[in-house]
Amino acid sequence: MGRSEELMNRAVQCIPGGVNSPVRAYQSVDMTPRFISRADASHITDADGVEYIDYILSWGPMINGHNNRRVLDKVTEACQRGMSYGAPTEIEVEMAEFMTSRLPHVDMVRMVNSGTEAVMSAIRTARGFTGREKIIKFSGCYHGHSDCLLVDAGSGLMTAGVPGSAGVPAGCTKDTLTAVYNDLSSVEALFEANKGEIACLIVEPVAANMGVVLPEEGFLQGLRDICTREGALLIFDEVITGFRVAFGGAAELFGVTPDLVTYGKIIGGGMPVGAYGGKREIMEMVAPLGPVYQAGTLSGNPVAMAAGLEQLKILTEDADIYNTLAKKGEKLFGGINALLKQYNAPCTMNHIGSLGCIFFTPDTVKNYEDAKKADTAVFAQYFRHMLGKGIHLAPSQFEAMFLSVTHTEEDIDKTLELVEDYLKNAK
Numbered sequence: 001m002g003r004s005e006e007l008m009n010r011a012v013q014c015i016p017g018g019v020n021s022p023v024r025a026y027q028s029v030d031m032t033p034r035f036i037s038r039a040d041a042s043h044i045t046d047a048d049g050v051e052y053i054d055y056i057l058s059w060g061p062m063i064n065g066h067n068n069r070r071v072l073d074k075v076t077e078a079c080q081r082g083m084s085y086g087a088p089t090e091i092e093v094e095m096a097e098f099m100t101s102r103l104p105h106v107d108m109v110r111m112v113n114s115g116t117e118a119v120m121s122a123i124r125t126a127r128g129f130t131g132r133e134k135i136i137k138f139s140g141c142y143h144g145h146s147d148c149l150l151v152d153a154g155s156g157l158m159t160a161g162v163p164g165s166a167g168v169p170a171g172c173t174k175d176t177l178t179a180v181y182n183d184l185s186s187v188e189a190l191f192e193a194n195k196g197e198i199a200c201l202i203v204e205p206v207a208a209n210m211g212v213v214l215p216e217e218g219f220l221q222g223l224r225d226i227c228t229r230e231g232a233l234l235i236f237d238e239v240i241t242g243f244r245v246a247f248g249g250a251a252e253l254f255g256v257t258p259d260l261v262t263y264g265k266i267i268g269g270g271m272p273v274g275a276y277g278g279k280r281e282i283m284e285m286v287a288p289l290g291p292v293y294q295a296g297t298l299s300g301n302p303v304a305m306a307a308g309l310e311q312l313k314i315l316t317e318d319a320d321i322y323n324t325l326a327k328k329g330e331k332l333f334g335g336i337n338a339l340l341k342q343y344n345a346p347c348t349m350n351h352i353g354s355l356g357c358i359f360f361t362p363d364t365v366k367n368y369e370d371a372k373k374a375d376t377a378v379f380a381q382y383f384r385h386m387l388g389k390g391i392h393l394a395p396s397q398f399e400a401m402f403l404s405v406t407h408t409e410e411d412i413d414k415t416l417e418l419v420e421d422y423l424k425n426a427k
C-alpha cells in the first residue's frame with residue numbers, strides 16, 4: 001500500500017469522501033487520489049515521492065507554474081506584517097486600481113474569497129440593480145455551489161430549474177432558467193416566455209466545466225444583443241477564462257463587453273480569492289454604498305492580495321505571454337489532435353489557448369448534450385494509463401487540461417509520446 005492509500009484510509013474516517021472538494025476524488029476513474037506533498041513549476045510530487053507533469057494546476061490558478069519565486073517572496077513578505085486585520089489596506093487599493101486600469105469593462109471591483117462567492121454576489125447585484133428575480137444560465141456551465149446556481153437541468157430548454165443537489169429547496173432554483181449553450185434560439189425563447197422578468201444571463205464565455213466547449217462565432221455577441229434589448233444584465237463568469245485566454249479574459253479575446261464579470265482561480269495566485277466587478281452604476285448598488293448587501297471577514301486579505309497582485313503583474317509584464325501560452329497549447333493540443341486523427345481514435349479535441357480537452361466521442365461537442373455522449377469508461381482507461389506514466393490529469397472527462405508558462409517542450413513531447421502509446425495499445 002502506498003502513502004496515498006494510507007492517507008486516504010485515514011481521510012475517509014474524518015472527511016466526507018476523504019476530500020475537501022469532490023472533484024479531487026478519483027471515484028469516476030475507480031482509484032485512490034494521489035496525495036500531493038510538493039510542486040514546482042510544471043511538476044507535482046505525490047506523498048510517495050512520485051513526480052508527475054501537472055495539467056491540473058490547482059484547477060487553473062497556477063498559470064505561472066507552481067512555486068513562482070516572485071509570488072512566493074511577496075507572500076512571505078506580507079506574512080511578516082500580520083496575516084489579516086479586518087481593516088482596509090493599501091494593497092487592496094493597488095489591486096483594484098491594477099484591475100480597473102487594465103480591464104476596460106471593470107470600473108469598480110469587490111474582492112471575495114472564492115469564485116462561488118463572486119458569482120453569488122454578482123447575481124445578487126444584478127437582481128438588486130434590475131429589480132427582477134429570474135436568471136438564465138446554460139446547462140453544463142458551472143458557476144460555483146451556491147443554491148440558485150446548482151441547476152443542471154440537462155435538456156432543460158424552457159423548463160424552470162430543478163435543483164441538481166439534495167438540500168437545495170425548490171424555492172431557491174425556481175427562478176433559474178436553463179438554456180442550451182451555443183443556441184441563441186433557446187435564449188430567445190426564455191426571454192420571450194418571461195418578458196421583463198429576467199435580471200441577468202450568466203455564461204462561461206468559454207465553457208470549461210463540461211470539458212472545454214468553445215463559443216461559436218456570434219454566440220457571445222448574440223447574448224450581448226439580446227440582453228441589451230431586454231434590459232437584462234450580461235454576466236461573464238470568467239473564473240477560469242479570466243487572465244487565461246487573454247489578460248482581459250474572454251471579454252477581451254472575443255471583443256464582447258459584459259455588464260458584470262466574475263473572477264477566481266488565477267486572480268489569487270494560489271490563494272483563495274474571487275472578485276466581481278463591472279459598470280460603475282451597477283457596482284454602486286453594493287453595500288455600504290448601495291442596498292445590495294455583501295460582506296466577508298477575510299475578503300481582500302493582505303496575504304492573498306500579495307499573491308494575486310504579483311501574479312497579475314507577471315501576466316502583464318511580458319507582452320508575449322499569452323502568445324507563448326497559445327503556442328504551447330497548439331503544440332500540445334494540436335499535437336494530440338493530430339495523433340487522434342492518425343490513429344483514427346473516436347475522439348474530439350476541443351481547445352483554445354492554454355485550455356484543452358479530449359472528448360471520448362467522435363462527434364462535435366458544442367453543448368452539454370454533446371459532451372454527455374463521451375464514453376467515461378474509456379476516459380477512465382486513458383486516465384489510468386497517463387497517471388501510471390507520470391501525467392497528472394483531472395480525474396474526470398468533464399474537466400479541462402491547463403497549461404502554465406513553465407510547461408517545457410520536453411514536458412509536452414513526453415505527454416504526446418504517452419498519448420500515442422495509449423492510442424497504439426487501445427487499438
Ligand SMILES: *Cc1c(COP(=O)(O)O)cnc(C)c1O
Pocket residue numbers: 113114115116117119142143144145204209237238239240264265274
Ligand atoms: C471554479 C469555478 C467557480 C467556483 O469557484 P470556487 O473558487 O471553486 O468557488 C465558478 N465558476 C467557474 C466558471 C469555475 O470554473
